Amino acid sequence: MSTETHKSVDDSSGANSFDEAGISVRNVVKEFDLGQGKRLRAVDGVSLNIAEGEFVAIIGPSGCGKSTILRMIASLEVPTEGEVRINGAEPSELTKEHRLGVAFQDHALLPWLNAWENIALSFRAAGMRPDPERIEGLISLVGMDGFEKSRPKQLSGGMKQRIAIARALALKPDVLLLDEPFGALDAVTRRQMNVELQEIWSRDSITTLLITHSVEEAVFLADRLVVLTERPGQIKLIEKVPFDRPRDRELMLTTEFHELCDRLTESLDAGESTEVLEPDK
Helix, strand or coil: CCCCCCCCCCCCCCCCCCCCCEEEEEEEEEEEEEECCEEEEEEEEEEEEEECCCEEEEECCCCCCHHHHHHHHCCCCCCCEEEEEECCECHHHHHHCCCEEEEECCCCCCCCCCHHHHHHHHHHHCCCCCCHHHHHHHHHHCCCCCCCCCCHHHCCHHHHHHHHHHHHHCCCCCEEEEECCCCCCCHHHHHHHHHHHHHHHHHHCCEEEEECCCHHHHHHHCCEEEEECCCCECEEEEEECCCCCCCCHHHHHCHHHHHHHHHHHHHCCCCCCCCEECCCC
16 A cells, blocks of 8 residues: 655745755655554654754654654664755765754753763763863753752752753854653743743854643743644644744733644644554555
8 A cells, every 4th residue: 555745834034045054854754564464653754954053843743753753864764765964965974973962851861960961971971071160051051059969869850951952052162952851851941941941042142943742831841833744744834933932931921822722733633643564565
C-alpha cells in the first residue's frame, strides 16, 4: 500500500530561504520501522523555516510528531525523506561542533554532581576546560545564585530545569531546542518558568524551537506558532504572535491573549491517527 505525501502549509511569511541562516526543514517525512514489513509514519511532508534569532513553538495533538521534528533538527533522528539544515549546514555538523543546545522534559542532571558541576559538564563533554566566569554568569542568569553547590536532590523541579537550561546555553550555541522543558512542573511553577525563560531568551535572542502541549505557554513565549495535525504530523496552521516584547505576567490576563489562545485551541484536532504503512508493492 502506498501513501500520498501531502503538501504542508506554505511557510513564507518572515521565513528564510533554505540556505540562509536559521533552521530550514524541507519536505520532511519520518517513518519508523515497526518490524514485519510495517512502518509508522510520524511526520508527513513538513516544510518550515525559522529565521535567525526567531522563537518558534510547535503545538499539536499528542503523538503528532512534534518531538520527532525537534529530534531531526537536533541530529538525534534522520529524515526518511526531505532535508534539514541549520545555517545551511547538516545538523550533525553543528552537533559535532557543540553549537546546538538541547533541554528536555527530563532535566538529566547527574545526581552526584552539584549545580555548578552539572553546567561545567557541557565544557568537559566538548573536551574543553570549564569557564568559571561563564558558568557563574549562567547561574546568575537563571536565578540560581547561592545554589552552586547544591545537588539535584536538594533542588525543586523548577530549579533543576533552570540548571538544565543553563547547561544547554553553556557553550553559546547557535540554536536552542526545548522539548517540553516544563511539562513535568506544576502550573504555578510552569508559569514562573515561562516568565523567566522569556527574560533569558530576550538577552541574546538565540534561535529557539519549543515543543509544548500548552497553548498558553506557546503564545506567551513564541514569535510564531506552528500547529500540527494528528499523526502523521503535517502543518495545519502557522500563526504570528502579535504581542510586543518584553512580555510580562499581565499579558496573560488580557482579553487579546485569551482570545488568541482560544482560537488556537479550537484549531487543534484532538483526534489521533495510528496509520501503519505496508511496504509498497
